[in-house]
Amino acid sequence: MKLLVTGGAGFIGSAVVRQAIAAGHEVVNLDALTYAACLDNVASVADHPGYAFEHADIRDRTALDRVFATHRPDAVMHLAAESHVDRSIDGPGSFIETNVMGTFHLLEAARAYWTAQGKPESFRFHHISTDEVFGSLGPEGQFTESTPYDPRSPYSASKAGSDHLVRAWSETYGLPVVLTNCSNNYGPYHFPEKLIPVVILNALAGKPLPIYGDGSNVRDWLYVEDHAEALLLVVQQGAVGRSYNIGGENERTNLQLVQTLCAILDDRRPRAEGSYADLTTFVTDRPGHDARYAIDPTRIREELGWRPSVTVEEGLARTVDWYLVNEPWWRALQARQGVGERLGVSA
Template sequence: MKLLVTGGAGFIGSAVVRLAVERGLDVVNLDALTYAACLDNVASVADRPEYAFEHADIRDRAAIDRVLETHRPDAIMHLAAESHVDRSIDGPGAFIETNVTGTYNMLEAARSYWTASGRPETFRFHHVSTDEVFGSLGPTGAFTEDTPYDPRSPYSASKAASDHLVRAWGETYGLPIVLSNCSNNYGPFHFPEKLIPVIILNALAGKPLPIYGDGSHVRDWLFVEDHADALLCVLERGRTGRSYNIGGENERSNLELVRTLCEILDAKRPRAEGSYADLITFVTDRPGHDARYAIDPSRIAGELGWRPSVTVEEGLERTVQWYLDNEDWWRALQGREGVGTRLGQAR
């Protein structure tokens, strides 16, 4: 199989690229190399004959057409997206342009390519999305594939719109599509503006560890390498037209999560005095902050036999160790626009 991955220099996309190449797939990585992308994420496979890179933007339809005609992929996994909620609050336009218009361009380019190729039944367009499209849960319950959409931020609204477009192209044009919605990812190569890398890197620098509100917001945490495995499973074995929720089955409040990270750092790189937990600082919550996300992964488990393999305790320890071992990687990214700055406070 030859697989085109959009956003393959990003956090989740690069995990898919690395795993797919290691499994012997031919992979074309299409990425615009915006602020959150880094080609170092795929350095381990960059010299492999199965790998090719295309510097292109999904907002540029002509560029997508050129890439499809050049490489003739058997499947497309569409991950390219603006994904940071705080940035979407400050600048929603980029999220509409990339997540909505960009997805439209990908769908139309894929439809044209698929039609010109004789509409092969084996072709797949796999759209990768988020559990944030479902809104906010109360203390109990979990999102299923049938949960009504209720996005609360410009980011989640743009991803909800893209999900709807993908389903419409499947129904109206017969494009062979599959969708997946995932819970919060974490792990190696996580761009240093998201919660877990912020906490690790601030702790190492002796800076305050910021937690929104009272830290009671709950997320289901999915190790990124588990997610990459699940995405390839959905791509290869998922039913056409079907959506699959992918979760880590690891719910933690933000405060619990940060305290666990502090305990790991205390053991691996102790402070001269006290615990890293002494640096925890509660900050003003962001607007429209969803209280809780949780995934019911019954469908992917029952239909495809997939379950996460990494517990949150194991995954966090591996993640902390990776950041300790890869200082050159994260230091090079800390000077990028917005990193280290509080975003998403607009009302």
């Protein structure tokens, strides 16, 4: 199967690229190489005969048409997106342009290509989204595929908009689509502005470990390689027009997560005095911070036989170990614009 992966130099996209090549697929990696992208993420497959890279922007319809005509993919896996909530608070425009308009242009390019090929039933447009489109949960309950949309941030609103576009292109034009909404990902190659790498890298530098509010916000944590496995399964076996929620079955409060990371770091690289947990600092919460996300993964488990294989404790240990031995990778990214700064406080 030849896959066109958008955003394949990003965190989740690169995991998909690496796993797809390992599974014997051909991959065309289309990425605009914005601030959160890094070609080092796919260096291990860059010389593989089944891998090709296209430096292009999903907002550029001419470039998209060229890529489709040149590579003739069997499926699109659309992961390219602006994804950092705090950045969306400070600058929502780029999120609308990339996540909404970019998805529109990609859908139109895919539809034109699919139509020119005679509308093959085997073609798939797989749109990868987030659980944040569903809003915020109370102490009980989980998001299902039928949960009403209730986005609370510019980021989640832009992803909700892209989800709706994909469904509309399926209903109106018959484009064969599948959709997935995932919980919070973590693991190797996680860009250094997100919570888990921030905690690891601040701890190693002896800096405060910032936790929004009182640390009671709950997330369901999904190891990125588990997620990539699920995505490849959905693009091959998911029912056309169907959406699948992908969760890690690993709910933790932010405070619990930080405490677990500190305990791992205490074991792997002890401080001269005390615990890394002594660096924990509670900071002013961000605007519109959702209280809790939780995924009900029943559909993907029952229909496709998938469930996560990595517990959050195991996955965090793997992640810490990866950062400890890949300092050149994260040092280079820390120098990029906005990384290490407190964002999302301008509301």
